[in-house]
Amino acid sequence: MEITDIQVDGYERVARCRDEESGLHALIAVHDTTLGPALGGMRMWPYTSEDEALFDVLRLSKGMTYKSAVAETGLGGGKSVIIGDPRKDKSPALFRAMGRFLEALDGKYITAEDMNIGISDLEYVREESRWVTGLSVEKGSSGNPSPYTAHGCLIGLRAVVEEYGEESLEGQHVLIQGVGAVGGRLAILLKEAGARVTICDINEQRVEEMCDEHGFESVPELEHLAVESDIYCPCARGAGLNDETIPRLRSKAVAGCANNQLLEPRHAVDLMNRGIVYAPDYVINAGGIINVGVEMTEGGYDEAVALEWIGRIYGNLKRVFEISREEGIPTNKAALQLAQARIDAGRAG
Ligand code: NAD
Numbered sequence: 001m002e003i004t005d006i007q008v009d010g011y012e013r014v015a016r017c018r019d020e021e022s023g024l025h026a027l028i029a030v031h032d033t034t035l036g037p038a039l040g041g042m043r044m045w046p047y048t049s050e051d052e053a054l055f056d057v058l059r060l061s062k063g064m065t066y067k068s069a070v071a072e073t074g075l076g077g078g079k080s081v082i083i084g085d086p087r088k089d090k091s092p093a094l095f096r097a098m099g100r101f102l103e104a105l106d107g108k109y110i111t112a113e114d115m116n117i118g119i120s121d122l123e124y125v126r127e128e129s130r131w132v133t134g135l136s137v138e139k140g141s142s143g144n145p146s147p148y149t150a151h152g153c154l155i156g157l158r159a160v161v162e163e164y165g166e167e168s169l170e171g172q173h174v175l176i177q178g179v180g181a182v183g184g185r186l187a188i189l190l191k192e193a194g195a196r197v198t199i200c201d202i203n204e205q206r207v208e209e210m211c212d213e214h215g216f217e218s219v220p221e222l223e224h225l226a227v228e229s230d231i232y233c234p235c236a237r238g239a240g241l242n243d244e245t246i247p248r249l250r251s252k253a254v255a256g257c258a259n260n261q262l263l264e265p266r267h268a269v270d271l272m273n274r275g276i277v278y279a280p281d282y283v284i285n286a287g288g289i290i291n292v293g294v295e296m297t298e299g300g301y302d303e304a305v306a307l308e309w310i311g312r313i314y315g316n317l318k319r320v321f322e323i324s325r326e327e328g329i330p331t332n333k334a335a336l337q338l339a340q341a342r343i344d345a346g347r348a349g
Pocket of ligand 1: 149178237
């Protein structure tokens with residue numbers, strides 16, 4: 001087992017973790033722990049070089065700092081990436097080795113699920129380290145974060161409708177792209193809140209089932225941007241807001257749980273110029289991380305506490321919209337300002 005540090009400006013620690021016996025080659029980035037230990041998921045990906053993995057872990061860990069700062073979880077930002085093919089290279093020994101590296105960082109980095117990493121993988125990590133969250137409810141952990149992400153998104157959508165001048169979600173038409181774990185749950189919650197819901201997903205069977213069971217309207221994925229709606233709610237993949245899609249949008253707001261919705265930060269300016277309210281993704285989709293974060297509190301995981309904290313997403317979005325209006329800046333910049341202000345306040349003590 002060998003840890004070597006990679007010096008990167010602006011990051012508290014970036015550790016290269018290598019274990020010959022299990023074949024583990026991973027990077028752990030602790031971006032900022034001003035507000036608390038650095039929480040962020042563990043991802044496995046067949047990166048073609050360590051530089052590529054480094055780029056990813058730096059970008060993702062920094063994003064976690066801002067996400068947690070806005071969400072006021074009392075946590076900082078970090079992330080880990082394992083270089084390898086998730087279909088071929090996983091083994092109990094590999095994840096146990098990862099656990100030993102986490103333990104060596106002494107709680108500065110706390111892990112959770114991310115792309116290509118499941119609860120069964122994390123359970124091996126947990127055999128060697130305490131610093132693992134998001135395991136099963138039976139094990140005293142917070143379980144699947146998706147319903148909490150959906151719940152938080154619903155709360156955030158209330159702030160969104162107010163921003164474009166409506167009082168509630170009742171009667172609002174929401175177009176959801178992607179009805180998987182989060183989007184599917186959100187569709188149901190929106191219907192319960194009296195919204196009109198149109199769904200689209202590349203998984204046609206899923207769409208059919210959801211429409212049969214809940215009476216949603218649907219639109220083929222390729223045609224969905226032609227649908228007029230009050231809120232366009234991306235809940236599939238990232239980068240969906242770009243030069244090609246933004247001019248075609250026919251909604252008053254874009255607000256959904258997908259990560260990294262803007263292809264580039266400048267696309268938030270394009271949305272602003274079109275008068276479309278944009279809820280920065282990491283502010284509105286923080287329900288899951290907040291839920292996981294409650295595990296790190298003194299009393300351990302408590303759903304009631306999680307739901308109370310998730311309720312703050314409403315106020316956070318209100319504040320982001322307020323900063324954006326007052327300063328004439330796009331909402332993604334306003335969110336960053338809010339995050340930085342909270343980190344600075346934490347630093348000042
Ligand atoms: P998921 O895989 O369960 O669902 C994604 C759905 O999107 C699937 O049904 C898939 O078929 C569909 N899809 C993929 N590409 C599509 C396309 N081009 N058009 C329409 N549908 C498409 O994933 P999830 O857990 O629901 O997460 C959805 C998004 O939310 C992701 O971007 C994820 O990073 C983000 N997110 C999830 C959580 C969480 O708690 N699960 C938390 C924060 C952010």
